[in-house]
Amino acid sequence: MVGVKEGAFEVARDHIDTWTRTGCPYCGVGCGLLVGTRDNAIVKVRGDLQHPSSFGDLCPKAVHLNKVIQTPDRLAFPLLRLRRDAAFVRASWDSALFYLTTRFRAILDRHGPEAVAFYGSGQLLTEEYYVANKLMKGFLGANNFDTNSRLCMASAVTGYNISLGSDGPPLAYTDLDCADFFFIIGANTAHCYPIIHRRMMRRKQQHPDTVRVIVVDPRRTETAEIANLYVPIKPGTDIALLNAMLHVVIAEKLVDEAFVQQHTEGWGAVKTLVQRYSPAYAEAICEVPGALITAIARDFAHALGAISVWSMGINQSTEGVHKNNALINLHLATGQIGKPGAGPFSLTGQPNAMGGREVGGLSHLLPGYRSVTNPTHRAEIARIWGVPVDAIAARPGYTAVELFEALDTGTLKAVWILATNPAVSMPELDLVERALRKAELVVVQDAYHPTDTSAFADVLLPAAQWSEKEGTMTNSERRITYLPKILEPPGEALPDWQIFTRFAQAMGFGASFPYTTAEEVYEEFKQCTKGRRNDITGVSYARLKQGPLQWPCPSPDSPGTERLYTDKTFATLTGKAQFIETPYEGAREHPDASYPVILTTGRVKNHWHTMTRTGKVEIFNRRTPEPFVEINTEDAAYLDIQDADFVEVLSKRGKLIARAQVTEKIVRGTCFVPFHWGRRSGVFNAANNLTLKAYDPVSQQPELKFAAVTIKKVMVDLLT
Numbered sequence: 001m002v003g004v005k006e007g008a009f010e011v012a013r014d015h016i017d018t019w020t021r022t023g024c025p026y027c028g029v030g031c032g033l034l035v036g037t038r039d040n041a042i043v044k045v046r047g048d049l050q051h052p053s054s055f056g057d058l059c060p061k062a063v064h065l066n067k068v069i070q071t072p073d074r075l076a077f078p079l080l081r082l083r084r085d086a087a088f089v090r091a092s093w094d095s096a097l098f099y100l101t102t103r104f105r106a107i108l109d110r111h112g113p114e115a116v117a118f119y120g121s122g123q124l125l126t127e128e129y130y131v132a133n134k135l136m137k138g139f140l141g142a143n144n145f146d147t148n149s150r151l152c153m154a155s156a157v158t159g160y161n162i163s164l165g166s167d168g169p170p171l172a173y174t175d176l177d178c179a180d181f182f183f184i185i186g187a188n189t190a191h192c193y194p195i196i197h198r199r200m201m202r203r204k205q206q207h208p209d210t211v212r213v214i215v216v217d218p219r220r221t222e223t224a225e226i227a228n229l230y231v232p233i234k235p236g237t238d239i240a241l242l243n244a245m246l247h248v249v250i251a252e253k254l255v256d257e258a259f260v261q262q263h264t265e266g267w268g269a270v271k272t273l274v275q276r277y278s279p280a281y282a283e284a285i286c287e288v289p290g291a292l293i294t295a296i297a298r299d300f301a302h303a304l305g306a307i308s309v310w311s312m313g314i315n316q317s318t319e320g321v322h323k324n325n326a327l328i329n330l331h332l333a334t335g336q337i338g339k340p341g342a343g344p345f346s347l348t349g350q351p352n353a354m355g356g357r358e359v360g361g362l363s364h365l366l367p368g369y370r371s372v373t374n375p376t377h378r379a380e381i382a383r384i385w386g387v388p389v390d391a392i393a394a395r396p397g398y399t400a401v402e403l404f405e406a407l408d409t410g411t412l413k414a415v416w417i418l419a420t421n422p423a424v425s426m427p428e429l430d431l432v433e434r435a436l437r438k439a440e441l442v443v444v445q446d447a448y449h450p451t452d453t454s455a456f457a458d459v460l461l462p463a464a465q466w467s468e469k470e471g472t473m474t475n476s477e478r479r480i481t482y483l484p485k486i487l488e489p490p491g492e493a494l495p496d497w498q499i500f501t502r503f504a505q506a507m508g509f510g511a512s513f514p515y516t517t518a519e520e521v522y523e524e525f526k527q528c529t530k531g532r533r534n535d536i537t538g539v540s541y542a543r544l545k546q547g548p549l550q551w552p553c554p555s556p557d558s559p560g561t562e563r564l565y566t567d568k569t570f571a572t573l574t575g576k577a578q579f580i581e582t583p584y585e586g587a588r589e590h591p592d593a594s595y596p597v598i599l600t601t602g603r604v605k606n607h608w609h610t611m612t613r614t615g616k617v618e619i620f621n622r623r624t625p626e627p628f629v630e631i632n633t634e635d636a637a638y639l640d641i642q643d644a645d646f647v648e649v650l651s652k653r654g655k656l657i658a659r660a661q662v663t664e665k666i667v668r669g670t671c672f673v674p675f676h677w678g679r680r681s682g683v684f685n686a687a688n689n690l691t692l693k694a695y696d697p698v699s700q701q702p703e704l705k706f707a708a709v710t711i712k713k714v715m716v717d718l719l720t
């Protein structure tokens, strides 16, 4: 329902002409918002009581959205420069597209389709993802379309695929209202998913005697305040803990034998594997007392409904996929899946990372949860796109880290970056900057300029952003929300789907890119999901304007699907869920005498990703004005570091300088640095100066949560 006038009182108080329903553009919780506007400007944002994911709740990031849309650094016109050391000059869309088609054709002619790549973002709308993905994979001839979801959810995608047969979180937020055991591991829900957090907190407050919350994290974050038990764990050792919990479940005969027999495969091998993970064995690895491991495992198995909640602390790891599999193993062994209030629930960092997964927005995927390596899948999508089957390459394209490595080695010549800021968010920023400098052509399509990444561009394309374009997003519970166009974008900024449509037409593919509206794109994308796990053929803009829907929703009269796998039939070929062997191997980089401390990175409350938006909100900047280094009290004493001292953190890749925050809330031998700041704010402000590009061998998600570093105090006068 768009353009809802909500009463004279509101109009008088806030001088608001129109209230419009939409979704939040920040995190994957996907809250519903009411946006009050006047004279093409947002005056106020509040929660939408009717949105079934959030029921009117929202967090400060959404409240302050009015401050981040119409800002002086909006990119309003295409900008070009013929040399990197020259200033940008304004160009018309026609001349920018002419320049781009000329450069792309020359590179494709000289080096072939593997020489060009798109690098996107979970902030794109589903329609935008779809058009860019179709253009690259069906028409430019390579699968080089990857996104920053590779840094965020790739391990969860792969974990679900391997264990359950398909991507897609099985639960709904309503499950949070009936679970009696929350196992939160590797997620700071209080800061990063506040509305989910509040929902778990409410459940706990309403049933203090029966609902238990366990929080496992190397840092005692605000999330732990709702916990019955906070479990400090040595970073990177989650698999040892999870395998030991399964060991206890078996030893104490808490296995749901009927579920395992009827609905799973691979149990024997996993049972054998976890024999050696006694609580005592695991304690020596993860530093969680064995008695505690036993108690948590018992609670998990005995719960009427156990939900495990995780995000980047599990996914951003060289063992990220196995960590996902180990968690799902626990759910399968105890039958804690496919029933109300039970199951594995990965939380998504970005607002539409889920939509991106649905359209195949990673370099190994095709729309409708298909794979580029599967010939049947390629044939199905080729038919919808109207291209010969061999137009879609069988080889996965470059993943995020590979993409920047390929630019660095010169294999990849051109990159088109849209709605993301890899010069802050990628690991090993030296590599990223070197790669962008070496690239023959860098196109940056964004709402803002300058950013850390736009500094490397040859061409800047102005993108309309949230509230300035229409489209859809899917949140962490598979719920699709329609986002209307509320404001006019600045200058000549265009929706991303339109920019790619115009580029495709200029490249000569106009017959396959005839779109004049986002809805036309959506209608085509829907056909790609027919009969698939994420079937949305029953969803339409008209239905979504009445309210959000959860997929699968395979017919116009389907109400959508709250929870997956309720019939215990999984998406595998046999219909049975798969137990996966998950031996603990540990992080790729080990602390040693030179780099004895483990660095873990993450977010702070109210800043989001690379701060291109939240960095414009004064109150957020006042609260957290600069990066900091969280250090354990005993470590700080040993290093003669006091709270607020400046410290230098050094890894084999680079260094960071920031003030110390000395605290008992982080485990000994570990430090924490938020990753929001890039080098533009100060060359030694960037946490990703320190991180490493190592990644999970299957999901290729980089290890952003574990690097070996050394810390020393720096005298202030040396800095000035």
Ligand code: SF4
Pocket: 024, 025, 026, 027, 028, 029, 030, 031, 057, 058, 059, 060, 061, 062, 192, 193, 194, 195, 196
């Ligand atoms: Fe937006 Fe996430 Fe906050 Fe909800 S919890 S208002 S989706 S940032």
